[in-house]
Amino acid sequence: MLTLLILLPFISALGIFLPVSKKFILKLFIAVSFCHGLIVALFWMQRPPVEFNGFLVLDPLGLILLSIVSFLFLSVSVFMIGYFKHEPRSNRLLTVCLLCLLSTMTLVAVSYHFGLLWVSIEATTLFSAPLISYHRNQQSLQATWRYLLVCSVGIALGLMGTFFLAIAAHDVHTLLLPAILKGSSSLSLNWMKLSIIFFIVGYGCKMGLAPTHSWKPDAYGQATGMVGVIMAGALTQCSFLALLRIAQVCNKAGLTEFYSSILIVSGMLSLLVPALFILGEKSIKRAFAYSSIENMGLLVLGLGLGAVGLFGALFHMINNALAKSVMFLTAGSIAQKYGSSRADEVKGIIHIYPLTGILLVAAFLAGTGMFPFATFHSELLILNAAITSRHYCLAAGGVVCLGVMFIGVAKIVLGVVHGKPREPLLAKKENTSMNAAILLAVVLLVGLGLWMPIGLEKMINNAVKLIGAV
């Protein structure tokens, strides 16, 4: 079943290389996303069996990520219907890369071997790079280059971390997760520590954690909205899964303290840095990219704090994905209408496209974690964890950074929403399917904010138990 789920998008991606029409490609993409979503929904009822001698396993952690990925592709596919009505360019390369990305991200979610995990995460980097340079111009080329280089190097460090882990687990003789967890008492702690550092630096690079975040504003600023959603919502969280997996090992091996101290530092840094840079920002997408860095910081902080924070982090994974889908899809829709997402070129959306304007405000509120949206709850949980574990300064600093972030994003978004409107360049009308995709995410986000389904809570609790933090 898992193999099928991985192969399905990949085979259909191969099918697109045949000379088929633009319409067919679009339909195929929608069909694949729906099938993928359907299968993943079935997995919530019953978990699929282990495949390939334990290399492919779907556990609660993987299921959460897989559902996020599947949902994002679903909403992107709906959005795409509207997007390609007005897009003269071919969607072939874009769709091929997206489908391959879906396939590799599914592999990330289900791989239970650290080597396989690395291979699949590196593959996601490779398939996402061509997506950034969709608008073949100088800035996008440069953004692609920076993304490719920084992430490849980061991932290479992750590979070193994987090998160090292999040395630490020398007595276990394999990198399969259950085997390592079982033999955690025989792990060599020094090598384990080295491996943890490389893991965090490497996969943190891919997540866009603070010192290595430089590619993020460029890449998200240049990518189209749909790609932005996939990258900010799914791709970064795939790397977060790698950190969660190593956290499993650390908690078993008794290195929780070491691991969490690094995570807390890098999490705080990722909260601080975007707060410093956001105030000078001019473009909506770039502002949202900084918001993404900040959210990654929150995730890592939650993981580092453990306990309630861990629950918050896992919940935030879902909320962040939904919020990012609202944010980047709205930004993409605006960018298509105006041909730009820079604040000085886009003004007064609410007067021309009322619904899009409202959605943009919703996106801003969701992204910065305001009340009716579920992001508020998960951020609160993480801050709560900081307070209960007596990290008062952390909590205070976090709140200040989030506040600055709120002001920074508000400045740009409100300026775009209000103000004297300019004539839009492309379609005059609102687009139903684009708005439907965004609205779906908004509704879900508000729904999760008001009521937590029991099934979801159970699943997250299972995942927390799996990580085994105290």
Next chain:
Amino acid sequence: MLIFSHWIIVFLLAPLFVGVIAKVKAFFAGKKGPSLFQPFFDLQRLFQKDSVYSRTTTWVFRAVPIICLAAVLLLALLVPLGPFKAPLQFTGDIFLAASILGLARFFMIIAALDTGYSFEGMGASREAFFSCLCEMILFMNFITLSLAQHSISLSSMIGGNLPLSWKLWGTVLILVVGSFFILILAENARIPIDDPDTHLELTMIHEVKILDHSGVDLGFLLYASAIKLFVFAGILIPIILPIEPVNKVMDMLIFLGGMLAVSIAVGIVESTTARLRLNRVNHLLLIAFALGFFGFVVKMWKG
């Protein structure tokens, strides 16, 4: 007695060594090349001539050829040549070797400045710069070797029980040999660093400094540089081909074979590479230094 036999070998073989290199170069250029004994004929010709001195020069200029020849002859005494043990050996003689080289270099530079000719001054400044790096390389290699052999006497550093060392310190010795080979090319102004046949003042290093010397003086200087090359090769060979004392004839043959190999290697390098641009020379020297340093690091690592 030992001293004289040493000097005789050096006097006889050094110009021959230069002749072999010239022959190899000629072979690669597709020519027949001059006789192996051509350097002897050249020297003989020079010794028959009178020296001409510029009016601006002083006694320093005249003394330098003798000092240079004396210095390299002293250096030769510190180096074992095949079956002939070094007549002069004591703890710490590597420092004497290095300072003899420095002394000769100092007087060469002084003499070049003494002529008051701008090109010679340029050559002198280049020599001063590059020899700075060369000395670094020399000492780096000496340090590594002395650590491997637990001795700071040249003869026991490169002689002694080096045969065993290749098994133990193979990797270290490869690095040392590589570094030292570049050093030989640099110290003796061979091709990637300097072209011994060039007559373009702008790019010369070694040749430009002896432009004003003539006759017997020039002969002395040429002899000195041939001996220097020979002595350096003599240091390299025991590192590559550690001679186990079996019998004198065998040792001598191995030594001569090694000399031949080194001269052929130098000839091949000279014919296959182009002369480096002057501002790239220091990169090559630094690489040699890094190589020596790497050897030192590996030596320390291996314990």
Next chain:
Amino acid sequence: MTSWVDVICITVVFLSLIILSNYRVAAMIRIFAIQSFVLGLLPFFLHAFCISNRDVILGVVTMVLKAVLVPSILFWAIRHVSMRSEVKPIIGLSASIILGAMIIAGAFWVSLSLKLPGKPASDLILPCSLSTVLLGFMIMVTRTRAVTQVLGYLIMENGIFLFAVSLFDVMPVLIEMGILLDIFVAVFIMAIVVNHINEEFEKNPASVTFSKMGETF
């Protein structure tokens, strides 16, 4: 056999140092090809006299991918560039070499406190791979041209590979192949981007963005 592994290790480090001190892009790529070839020999010397299938596959695939295909792709990416084009490093070549030597010493020093479990084929593997990774990183950071950054990345990967080969039976062959393939595809995509950058730069030589990264003069 150990001594051959030693020789390969120091050759790899030495070649990275040479690449670091080189100033011509074409020469750098060629030396990289030699380095990869030498690395490809490593699996054959690892286990004394019993060369397993895994060693053969690993060695041959490495040689084909890294010593043949990758260099030719890189040459393709810079095909418009004059062979004499030079690297413009942020720090001078002489300083780079000295820094490189220091990095090597540092890597050895760090390795002193790390002990490989089991019985590794050679004790030089760990420090040498660390130094190669660091040298590759340095090449990437100090050279501004796009293609030299790719080379730096590749040298880093070579360093990691040196390390990985010595760890047998932990990674299944299939996953190791996956790693090699991933790196190859990465270089392929990078080469395409480098190509686009160069073309973009040719179209618009005055562009500030690409004058640093482009290869053409």
